[in-house]
Amino acid sequence: MSDVKTYEPEIIFDKQGNPHEVVDWDHDYEGAKLGFWIFLLTEMMIFGSLFLVYTFYSYQHGAQFSAASIHMNRLLGGINTFILLISTLTMGLSLANLRNGHVAVCKKYIWATIILATLFLAIKYTEWTLEIGEGFYPGSPSADLAALGHGGKLFFGLYFTMTGLHGVHIIVGIGVMLWLLSLINRGKITPENFVVLENTALYWDFVHIVWIFVFPIFYLIY
Numbered sequence: 001m002s003d004v005k006t007y008e009p010e011i012i013f014d015k016q017g018n019p020h021e022v023v024d025w026d027h028d029y030e031g032a033k034l035g036f037w038i039f040l041l042t043e044m045m046i047f048g049s050l051f052l053v054y055t056f057y058s059y060q061h062g063a064q065f066s067a068a069s070i071h072m073n074r075l076l077g078g079i080n081t082f083i084l085l086i087s088t089l090t091m092g093l094s095l096a097n098l099r100n101g102h103v104a105v106c107k108k109y110i111w112a113t114i115i116l117a118t119l120f121l122a123i124k125y126t127e128w129t130l131e132i133g134e135g136f137y138p139g140s141p142s143a144d145l146a147a148l149g150h151g152g153k154l155f156f157g158l159y160f161t162m163t164g165l166h167g168v169h170i171i172v173g174i175g176v177m178l179w180l181l182s183l184i185n186r187g188k189i190t191p192e193n194f195v196v197l198e199n200t201a202l203y204w205d206f207v208h209i210v211w212i213f214v215f216p217i218f219y220l221i222y
Contacts, residue, residue, distance in 0.1 A: 029195050032195045032196070032199060033195065033198075033199070036199040036202065036203075040202070040203070040206055043169075043206060044206075046165075047162075047165075047210050050158070050161065050162050050165070051213065051217075053158065054158050054162070054217060057151070057154045057155075057158070058155075058217075058221075060151070061149070061150065061151025061152075061154060061155075062151075063151070064148055064149045064150070064151025064152050064155065065151055065152075065154075065155050065221060066221055066222045067148055067151075067152060067222070068136075068148050068151070068152040068155035068156060069155070069218060069219065069220070069221045069222040070222045071131070071134070071136055071144075072159075072218055072219045073127050073130060073131070074219050074220070076123055076124075076126065076127045077127070077215055077218075077219045078215075078219075079123060080120050080123050080124060080127075080211075080215075081211065081212075081215050083116050083119055083120050083123070084116075084120055084207075084208050084211050085208065086116055087112075087113045087116035087117055087120070087204070087208070088204060088205060088208040090109045090110075090112040090113045090116065091109070091110075091113045091200075091201050091204045091205075092201060093109045094106045094107075094109035094110045094113065094197065094201070095194065095197055095198060095201045097109060098184075098189070098190075098191055098194050098197055099191060099194060100191070101191045103184060103190075103191070106184070106197075107181060107184060110177050110180060110181055110184075111181075113177060113204070114174055114177050114178065117170050117173060117174050117177075118174065120170060121167060121170055121171070124163065124167055128160075128163075131156075136156050137156060137160060138153065138156060138157045138160060155218075159218050162214055162218075163214065163218075166207070166210055166211060166214060169207050169210070170207060173200075173203060173204055173207055176200050176203070177200065180196065180197055180200055183196060184197075
C-alpha cells in the first residue's frame with residue numbers, strides 16, 4: 001500500500017455560486033517562506049553580533065586567544081563537525097523523499113537527523129564537562145586560566161556563550177523535528193504541502209553553517 005497522502009483542498013462557494021479554494025496559513029507557501037526568512041535574518045543578526053565581538057577581542061588579545069585555543073578538544077570538536085555535516089545531509093534527504101512521495105523514508109531520515117543532533121549534544125556535554133573539570137570556564141579560580149590572562153578569560157566566556165547558544169538552537173531543532181513527525185502522521189505535511197519541512201531544513205542548514213564558523217575560530221586558531 002502506498003504511503004502517499006494527497007492534499008484535497010476545501011472548496012467554498014460565493015453568492016453567485018462560484019467555487020473558491022480555502023487557503024489558510026498551512027498552504028500560504030509564499031507567506032510562510034517570507035516569514036521564515038525574516039526569522040532567519042534576526043538569527044543572523046544575533047550570531048553576527050557575537051562574531052563581531054569575537055573579532056574585536058581576538059584583535060586585541062590575539063596571542064592570548066591563540067594560547068587559550070590550545071586547550072580545546074579538537075578531536076571531539078572535529079567529530080561534532082562531521083556529525084552535523086551528516087545530519088544536514090539526512091535532513092536534505094528527508095525533504096527530497098517527501099517531495100518524491102516517499103513519506104515513510106522521509107520520516108526515517110528525520111529520525112536519523114534527530115539521533116545525530118542528540119549525539120552532537122551528548123558530545124558537546126562531554127566536552128563542556130571536561131573543560132569545566134580542568135577549570136577552563138568563566139569565573140573559574142583555576143591558575144591555568146589565570147595564566148592565560150584577560151584574553152583567555154574572554155576567549156572561554158565567548159566560547160561558552162556561543163556554543164551554548166548554538167546548543168539551544170540544536171535543542172529547538174530537535175523539538176521542531178518531533179513536531180514535524182507529528183504533522184506528517186496527521187497528514188498536515190504531504191508531498192503537496194511541505195513548506196514547514198522545507199523551512200525546517202533551511203533552519204538546520206543555518207545551524208550547520210553557524211557551527212562551520214564557530215569550529216575554526218575556537219579550535220583551530222592556535
